[in-house]
Amino acid sequence: MCGLGFAPNFAKYPLQPNQYATEKGNTSLVCRPEAAPYPAFEDILWYKNGAALNPGTDEASRVRKMPNGNLFIINVQRGDAGTYKCQVTNVLGAAYTEGNLTVLSKWCIHVQVLVLVP
Numbered sequence: 437m438c439g440l441g442f443a444p445n446f447a448k449y450p451l452q453p454n455q456y457a458t459e460k461g462n463t464s465l466v467c468r469p470e471a472a473p474y475p476a477f478e479d480i481l482w483y484k485n486g487a488a489l490n491p492g493t494d495e496a497s498r499v500r501k502m503p504n505g506n507l508f509i510i511n512v513q514r515g516d517a518g519t520y521k522c523q524v525t526n527v528l529g530a531a532y533t534e535g536n537l538t539v540l541s542k543w544c545i546h547v548q549v550l551v552l553v554p
Contacts, residue, residue: 439472440472441472441473441526441528442470442471442528443529444475444524444525444526444528445469445471445531446531446532446533447470448470451465451466451467451521451533451534451535452465452466454535454538455536455538456539456540457509457537457540458512458539458540459512459513459514459539459540459541459542460511460542461542463508463509463537464506464508464509465522465537467480467482467506467507468506469524469531471528471531473526475526476526477501477503479524479525480522481523481524482520482522482523483520483521484520484521485519489507491507499516505522507520512539513539514539516539517536517539518536518537519535520534520537521533521534522534
């Protein structure tokens with residue numbers, strides 16, 4: 437019995453080259469390769485600035501790898517900024533995609549209203 441199979445690639449759905457997140461907000465980095473067979477959860481790896489990232493998998497983790505392999509960051513901090521890489525493998529090969537995450541400061545404008553009474 438034969439089946440269709442091919443090595444992973446990100447030609448259709450690469451990681452966004454420039455993604456922005458607001459400090460103290462949440463963000464997702466989407467890793468969506470085309471592959472057959474689809475890479476197993478443990479074969480979807482994340483890196484930040486070239487170093488292996490070991491995201492948690494439970495809801496208590498601030499940086500979490502979701503069941504679909506995407507990276508979810510809760511309470512984004514300035515230190516989360518950097519270049520992220522998603523690397524995947526299956527029995528026929530490997531591929532990766534990368535993009536930059538920029539963290540924007542959260543700020544407010546305070547307006548003071550003066551009421552002049554004659």
